[in-house]
Structures are given as C-alpha cells and as structure tokens.
Amino acid sequence: MDTGPAITIGHGTFQRRLLLLCTIAPFLANLHGFVFRLILRDVEYWCKLPAPPPHYNISSVEWRDLLLPEEADGQLSRCRRYENPQALNGSTRDTIICREWEYSDDGELARTSIVSDWNLVCQRRILVDVMIAVHCFGSCLFTIVAGSLADSVGRMPVLLAGVAILVVSTVAGCLSKSFVAFVAVKFISSGRVTAVMNITVMSAFEVTTHNNRPLHVIFAGTLGLLFSDIWYATIAPLEVDWRLKQTIFMLPTVLMLPSFCVVWESPRWLIAKARFEEAEAVMLSAATINHFPIHYAALVTDKLKTAMARNAVRLPSIDEDMLGGYSIRRRALVLSLSYFSITLSAFVPTFAPPNRKEPWYTLGSFLLNLLGYAVMDFMITRLTMQTVMNVWFAVLSVLECLLSLAVDADPGLLRQTLVMTSSSLFYSGSVLCLVYALELFPTAVRGTAVCWVFACGRLGALLATVVQEFQRLGRADLVHAVAGGLLLASMVAQRGLPYATTVECTKMEKRRSSATIRRSMEYMKKTLESRLHDTRGSRISEHSSKFSTLSRSQRRSRH
Known part of the structure; x- marks a missing residue:
C-alpha cells in the first residue's frame, strides 16, 4: 500500500x-x-620512427615514406612500419607493430587530448x-x-x-x-x-x-x-x-x-516504515517552510497513524510481499x-x-x-x-x-x-x-x-x-x-x-465526476426552466380565463 x-x-x-x-x-x-x-x-598521429642512419641523406618526410607501408586506401599506415628501410637480399620486408607514436599536439604548450x-x-x-x-x-x-x-x-x-x-x-x-x-x-x-x-x-x-x-x-x-x-x-x-x-x-x-x-x-518512506514520529517532524517542518497550516498537517499525520496502526501486523513482511x-x-x-x-x-x-x-x-x-x-x-x-x-x-x-x-x-x-x-x-x-x-x-x-x-x-x-x-x-x-x-x-x-x-x-475520476455533476446541473437547470415556463403559461392561461369570465359577467349585468 x-x-x-x-x-x-x-x-x-x-x-x-x-x-x-x-x-x-x-x-x-x-x-x-x-x-x-x-x-x-x-588528434593526428603517426608511428614514431627511429632516426635515419647517418649515411641516409634524406629528409624526415622521405624517411617516413620509406619506412611506412601503404594501407588499402593508399594512405601511409599509422599502426605498422617496416622493420628495415630496404629489403635484404631481395626478400619482402617484414612489418612490425608500432610501439610509440608522435602526435600533432606534441609541439604545443599543452596536450589537448587524453589520446x-x-x-x-x-x-x-x-x-x-x-x-x-x-x-x-x-x-x-x-x-x-x-x-x-x-x-x-x-x-x-x-x-x-x-x-x-x-x-x-x-x-x-x-x-x-x-x-x-x-x-x-x-x-x-x-x-x-x-x-x-x-x-x-x-x-x-x-x-x-x-x-x-x-x-x-x-x-x-x-x-x-x-x-x-x-x-x-x-x-x-x-x-x-x-x-x-x-x-x-x-x-x-x-x-x-x-x-x-x-x-x-x-515522509512517504518514513510512513511506509511505520516511523511516524520522524514523519510527523518532517511534515511539520515542510509545512512551516511552505507556510502551510500546521494544524492541518498535524491532523493528517494523526489520521495516518491510525490507518497504519490497523496494518501493524503486516508491516514486517510487506516489502517481501x-x-x-x-x-x-x-x-x-x-x-x-x-x-x-x-x-x-x-x-x-x-x-x-x-x-x-x-x-x-x-x-x-x-x-x-x-x-x-x-x-x-x-x-x-x-x-x-x-x-x-x-x-x-x-x-x-x-x-x-x-x-x-x-x-x-x-x-x-x-x-x-x-x-x-x-x-x-x-x-x-x-x-x-x-x-x-x-x-x-x-x-x-x-x-x-x-x-x-x-x-x-x-x-x-x-x-x-x-x-x-x-x-x-x-x-x-x-x-x-x-x-x-x-x-x-x-x-x-x-x-x-x-x-x-x-x-x-x-x-479521470474527478473529470468524470465533474462532468456528471455538470450534466446533472444542466439537466436540473433545464427542468427548472421548463417547469417555470409551464407554471408561467398556466398562470397566464388562468389569468386569461378569469379575465374572460369577468368580462362576460359584466356584459350580462349591463343587459
């Protein structure tokens, strides 16, 4: 509950x-x-390469092109490199996995990425x-x-x-x-x-x-x-x-x-755990903060205590249930x-x-x-x-x-x-x-x-x-x-x-009740108006009848 x-x-x-x-x-x-x-x-990165030997008189870009294989998309690999810059005895050069890398933000004052x-x-x-x-x-x-x-x-x-x-x-x-x-x-x-x-x-x-x-x-x-x-x-x-x-x-x-x-x-949890005194203290404090009538909050708490006391036997097992x-x-x-x-x-x-x-x-x-x-x-x-x-x-x-x-x-x-x-x-x-x-x-x-x-x-x-x-x-x-x-x-x-x-x-129940009450009020209003109209009509008819009778009586008396 x-x-x-x-x-x-x-x-x-x-x-x-x-x-x-x-x-x-x-x-x-x-x-x-x-x-x-x-x-x-x-960030941009590439495999960190060993320094070229002294007898290689080439630029760093040429050295990179020489030591990095091409991927299927035509780009230089960023994760593998050749073990040797040149093939030995006409054999195919072996590739190895890169262990270190260089990054585009290495030269900046601070690195901008955890990568x-x-x-x-x-x-x-x-x-x-x-x-x-x-x-x-x-x-x-x-x-x-x-x-x-x-x-x-x-x-x-x-x-x-x-x-x-x-x-x-x-x-x-x-x-x-x-x-x-x-x-x-x-x-x-x-x-x-x-x-x-x-x-x-x-x-x-x-x-x-x-x-x-x-x-x-x-x-x-x-x-x-x-x-x-x-x-x-x-x-x-x-x-x-x-x-x-x-x-x-x-x-x-x-x-x-x-x-x-x-x-x-x-306060809901406190009441669910039958800790009524603590719940009452929280509710009264909340009512004070909200400028809500204290006596009404106290009355509600008393009603809750009474209601929960009836279910005191079930409280220890209610969570498991x-x-x-x-x-x-x-x-x-x-x-x-x-x-x-x-x-x-x-x-x-x-x-x-x-x-x-x-x-x-x-x-x-x-x-x-x-x-x-x-x-x-x-x-x-x-x-x-x-x-x-x-x-x-x-x-x-x-x-x-x-x-x-x-x-x-x-x-x-x-x-x-x-x-x-x-x-x-x-x-x-x-x-x-x-x-x-x-x-x-x-x-x-x-x-x-x-x-x-x-x-x-x-x-x-x-x-x-x-x-x-x-x-x-x-x-x-x-x-x-x-x-x-x-x-x-x-x-x-x-x-x-x-x-x-x-x-x-x-x-939804309130809306249905409101709609029912509204329809009842409209029905009562229409019924009342209808009765008033009928009453007014009967009174006019009665008045006309009395007036006609009186007129005939007056004419007879003149004759």
Whole structure:
C-alpha cells in the first residue's frame, strides 16, 4: 500500500528546493558521460620512427615514406612500419607493430587530448572501449546498491553519502595522472553520480503533490539534460590541456553540496516504515517552510497513524510481499526492457559519423530537444503516460529503421537530422520512462525497482560499446535494426502495464465526476426552466380565463 496520497504538506519552497536538485543531478550525470567525448579528442598521429642512419641523406618526410607501408586506401599506415628501410637480399620486408607514436599536439604548450597522453591509438584503441565500459558498469552496479539501501536505510543518508563520494571522486579524477587510476576513479564517480540522480529524482517525486509531480519532475529532469548540452558546447572549443578542461567541465559538481542543507528524509518512506514520529517532524517542518497550516498537517499525520496502526501486523513482511508479487515483477521486467531499449537506441547513433562539432549541429540538437519536450508536455496533459510512451517508442523504432536503411548513405543533412531527432527523443523519453516507473511502484520498494530499471538502461549503453565492432565491420545497419526491433518489442510489452497510474485514475475520476455533476446541473437547470415556463403559461392561461369570465359577467349585468 502506498501511503503517499494521504500526505499533505502543501506545495512551495520545500518542493522547489528538491526540484532544483532534481535539475542539477541529471545535469551532472550527463556531464560525467560527456567528459569522454570532451577529452577523447581526435588528434593526428603517426608511428614514431627511429632516426635515419647517418649515411641516409634524406629528409624526415622521405624517411617516413620509406619506412611506412601503404594501407588499402593508399594512405601511409599509422599502426605498422617496416622493420628495415630496404629489403635484404631481395626478400619482402617484414612489418612490425608500432610501439610509440608522435602526435600533432606534441609541439604545443599543452596536450589537448587524453589520446596523445596515454597513446590510445591503434592496438591500444581498445582501452577507450574499456574505459567507457567501466563507466557504464560502475553506473549500473552502484545504482542497484543505492536503490536497495534507499529502501532499507532511507533516501537522505544514501543521497548525502553519494554526494560526498561524488565530489571526492570527481576531484580525484581531475588529478589522476595514470590510465589505471583514472579508470578506477571514473568507475566510482560514474556510479555515484547516477545513484545520486536516481535518489534525488525519487526524493523530489515523493514530496511533490499528485497534481504536479509528473510534469514537474519531467520538466526538471529534461531541463538538466538540456543545460548539459549547453555547458558542453561552451567548454568543448577551449584549446587547453585536457586535465584543465576536464576540471573546468566538472566544476558544476559542487552545485550538489547544498543538498546537505535542503534535503530531508522522505515522509512517504518514513510512513511506509511505520516511523511516524520522524514523519510527523518532517511534515511539520515542510509545512512551516511552505507556510502551510500546521494544524492541518498535524491532523493528517494523526489520521495516518491510525490507518497504519490497523496494518501493524503486516508491516514486517510487506516489502517481501510486494517484491514477490507477480504484478510488481512484471512491471519491473517490462520497464527494464523499455529502458534498456531506449538507452541502446540513443547510444548507438552517438558512434555514427555525423560531425557533432559544428555550431549548427549543437543548435539544431538543442532546438529539437526543446520541441520534443514541448510535444511530450502537450500529450501528457491530454493522454495517459502509457499512451505517450507507446507513441515515443513507436517513433524511435521508425527512426532506427530509417537509420538502418540510410547507414550506407553519405552523412548528409538527412542522416544527421535522423541522429539528432533520435537523441532528442531519448532525452524526453528516458525521463518519461523513469517517472512512469516511479509512479508504478509503491514507496516501500520504489528505490529497488526503479534503480534496477535504470541499471538495465546502463546495460544498454554498455552493449552499445560492444556492438561498435559491428560498425567497424561495416554492419552498422544490423545494429540499428536490432535497436529498432527492441524498441518495437518494448512498445508491445508495455500494453501489459496499467493503462493509467493511480494519479491519472484519480484525475479521470474527478473529470468524470465533474462532468456528471455538470450534466446533472444542466439537466436540473433545464427542468427548472421548463417547469417555470409551464407554471408561467398556466398562470397566464388562468389569468386569461378569469379575465374572460369577468368580462362576460359584466356584459350580462349591463343587459
């Protein structure tokens, strides 16, 4: 049983503070994903060659042409070189793998890419995939743990501990000087930032009034994602050392520090755990902050105590009963598949060739993101969240199919538009999917279920890094086709979810009640008007009859 509908603390400053954190947390989560794109900037490189012998009186360019073999495309190889500058005794020259490289930014005051600092090229290019995979796996693992802890020990301690670890690990990542240390720190920071995001969104959701929470949480989350795009477009053009650029880029992490001052334990969770005194203290404090009548908040708390006391025997096992319920497991499975599919479809186009550095691309993506949110806001106010999700997944499935067909075409405007549209729909669609999951699961198990759903989404991102090999083998069309098929399967599976959430059912019932009352009032009004008209007509007829009788009597008396 979700006790949330009975909690009344008003809507004001208390909720706005958490909604602000609800904007900052997705903003930071996106920054931690963007940081790889920021510091993995492509640079020109070539195999580092030994110095030519003294008797070779040739230039460095001629020496390079002599020692580097040609690839199939006619370009000089950047990963292999000849072992000897000339063939011995007419034999074929053997090639060896390059162990060192020279880069185009070696002569600059600072290296602008992590690629040149740690030689992430050629056979060492796989380390980039390892780094991204570790990032996704850390996000998956820590989010699951945080969700379970949030249901057992509370939202606030998990959130505050996550913020502290996030700040420390982010600073450590900016100071890391070795590849191993950097990857280890990113494993922790990526996990903590997604855990903080999920718990923050959950906390804001649980203290927001029913009429406001879906749209408010979706707006706050989408706004944070849009701000991350703007911040990336601002910092990316800087030509500075990659460590300094990373430090500047990750500086907004400190914006989560005010959470130590504004975050309270969720009163919904406290009531679900039968900790009524603590729940009452939080509710009265929230009512005071919102300038809500204290006596009304106290009255609501007393009613909750009475209601929960009747179910005191069931409280110790209620969590296990919920997690063991078939309906809960089915919802978790369907939403996990949905989040996995939508995340995979978003990460696959990120490895497509369209140029993301051009200003028009950044501006176009931002405008499409705004348009996607506006369309979603319009639809949610008129349709159920499940219907909107079906529409979103259907459109994304069509886009993936179109990308599968256009993958071999030139990277022109059409293909880039498809990629931008797919990414923009992922922004709003992922937030919608997360909020829908928050609506479907009861408070006592919400953290565990929702964080499992999100973790499955991170597995989709992890799979996207693996399927890059298909793209390198020229089968990117297959990757997009699989992503489109998964989106379509998710849309079909969503038909098994509740057609409307509890809040939407309440709203529809209110609308039906209002419509019924309105029709009854109109019927009563028409009936009253009809009776008044009949009464007025009968009175006029009676008056006319009396007047006619009186006139005849007067005429008779005259005669």
